[in-house]
Amino acid sequence: KAGVTQTPRYLIKTRGQQVTLSCSPISGHRSVSWYQQTPGQGLQFLFEYFSETQRNKGNFPGRFSGRQFSNSRSEMNVSTLELGDSALYLCASSSFGTTLNIQYFGAGTRLSVL
Amino acid sequence: QQQVKQSPQSLIVQKGGISIINCAYENTAFDYFPWYQQFPGKGPALLIAIRPDVSEKKEGRFTISFNKSAKQFSLHIMDSQPGDSATYFCAGTNAGKSTFGDGTTLTVKP
Numbered sequence: 001k002a003g004v005t006q007t008p009r010y011l012i013k014t015r016g017q018q019v020t021l022s023c024s025p026i027s028g029h030r031s032v033s034w035y036q037q038t039p040g041q042g043l044q045f046l047f048e049y050f051s052e053t054q055r056n057k058g059n060f061p062g063r064f065s066g067r068q069f070s071n072s073r074s075e076m077n078v079s080t081l082e083l084g085d086s087a088l089y090l091c092a093s094s095s096f097g098t099t100l101n102i103q104y105f106g107a108g109t110r111l112s113v114l
Numbered sequence: 115q116q117q118v119k120q121s122p123q124s125l126i127v128q129k130g131g132i133s134i135i136n137c138a139y140e141n142t143a144f145d146y147f148p149w150y151q152q153f154p155g156k157g158p159a160l161l162i163a164i165r166p167d168v169s170e171k172k173e174g175r176f177t178i179s180f181n182k183s184a185k186q187f188s189l190h191i192m193d194s195q196p197g198d199s200a201t202y203f204c205a206g207t208n209a210g211k212s213t214f215g216d217g218t219t220l221t222v223k224p
Contacts, residue, residue, distance in 0.1 A: 031210040048210035056211045090157050101146050105157040
């Protein structure tokens, strides 16, 4: 079974631009969550989607948004990029709805904002 | 109430020794407590996980001990190897959201 796939692996953007990151979950997983990882703040929850609906949202500004498609693939968008948005963005999928609620992570997208 | 506190921040162990990492949580709504291992440049990889109705789970050299009344759990790595050198994160998970500890950088010296 293929794991969680995130594209692209690396991105370099400048302040003020916007960016879209993509995540393909493990086959059969309907829950997709996004996290931001930085050395200073650690792993922080952005939001979670299940069956195309956002179920949970972390404490991030509205510049961070996401969506999920009918095939469970998800995208995350960050608008008006700031230097502080430089981070590793991680996507995780889980087969929520069964007893197994464990999240499996992708390799992440490394975003650098210049 | 969403915090997960992890200690120590860093740990140095000799090859063959036991590595112990501790976590404490506040949110009693967590329904799963996973441990993740992360190498530089990689995403976190699930190592082992436990449900709150189980006091201990062992998989190979890795054991989770869980104390529900104290709201604490720990990871024990037996016979630690240099290849175990990585950052370890504990987490509490509920409804598609994981709250992570700050991580422990483990160095296993040959």
